[in-house]
Amino acid sequence: MSLADRIYNGERAAIAKAITLVESKNQSDKLEGKKLISELMVKPGHSIRLGFSGPPGVGKSTFIESFGKYLVSKGLKLGVLAIDPSSQITGGSILGDKTRMIEISKSENTFIRSTPSKGSLGGVSSGTREAAIILDAAGYDYVFIETVGVGQSEILASNLVDIFTLIVGPGSGDELQGIKKGITEYADIFIVNKNDGDLKIEASKTQSDYKSAVSYYRNDDINSPLKDVLLVSSLEQTGMDEVIQAVEKIIAYNKEKNEFDKRRFNQLSFWLEEQVKALMQESLEKKLKEEIAVSDLTSQVVEGKIHMYEAIDQIMTKVEKKI
Ligand SMILES: Nc1nc2c(ncn2[C@@H]2O[C@H](COP(=O)(O)OP(=O)(O)OP(=O)(O)O)[C@@H](O)[C@H]2O)c(=O)[nH]1
Ligand SMILES: [Mg+2]
Helix, strand or coil: CCHHHHHHCCCHHHHHHHHHHHHCCCHHHHHHHHHHHHHHHHCCCCCEEEEEEECCCCCHHHHHHHHHHHHHHCCCCEEEEEEEHHHHCCCCCCCCHHHHCHHHHCCCCEEEEEEECCCCECCECCCHHHHHHHHHHCCCCEEEEEEECCCHHHHHHHCCCCEEEEEECCCCHHHHHHHHHHHHHHCCEEEECCCCHHHHHHHHHHHHHHHHHHHHHCCCCCCCCCCEEEECECCCCECHHHHHHHHHHHHHHHHHCCHHHHHHHHHHHHHHHHHHHHHHHHHHHHHHHHCCCHHHHHHHHHCCCCCHHHHHHHHHHHHHHHC
């Protein structure tokens, strides 16, 4: 049986192998991975992709474990793709997040992949998008993507998912200032985690801070389910009903407004553009090295034979000719 067929059958070993292929830096693996993804994209599954981002230590992994358990208890299949900064130290993907998601990783209905963030671009690793396609084809209902919030990465992560969620902790009012413009624009749902014990009062305060901060970005439709601010405790597994309800409402709303398909279309076109740009840059840099004597021109600049800007013009003329 082909690898694609084994994935359609939901075979775990096949999924793991396929994700390894799309994450690989090896040329022949890459080629095989591309063929596989092309095959899988012809017959997509039905999964909804949810992105979870937020500052380090806010409880993203704990939330995913807790919310994941909740979904699995409802009979749903869940795939988790985590970009794990903690495994950066060991360079492996086994010791990090998996230990924190131990319970759900035991379930037959979950597939968890934790990728070290080393070498990844802004928190989203190359291969995450492809891994989501693999899990979708394998029949998973939800695919979660966890990324650490470091500026640009959230914007990249929001480009991979149907719903993008920002998780914050109680009392993150300071961050609010910085996040206001960027992230609140991209996030569809806000979750204030750690709403338990002594932190409850602070969590409620954070919720209202966020509510007023995001009110500016809410659309005119008062019935819009977007940009709601929810309170949860991942440790006590409370607030999970509200999260799934918010997710379902947004999906239904976006589908009705044609926004759901539009987002996926835009994401695909962003992907195409990104790939072409990367390939163009690669090929131009190669040409620049091989055929255009940058160091010669540099010497001429140093020796005062030509000006810096003349050198740049000369290079650009040559580059344009190549294109
Ligand atoms: N009180 C309380 N603590 C929590 C809750 N969720 C997570 N924590 C604690 O917060 C700490 C960080 O949790 P993680 O789930 O590792 O956080 P993270 O956001 O995934 O962290 P990174 O992946 O390192 O960015 C741990 O000590 C958790 O036990 C919660 O709901 N309530
Ligand atoms: Mg984590």
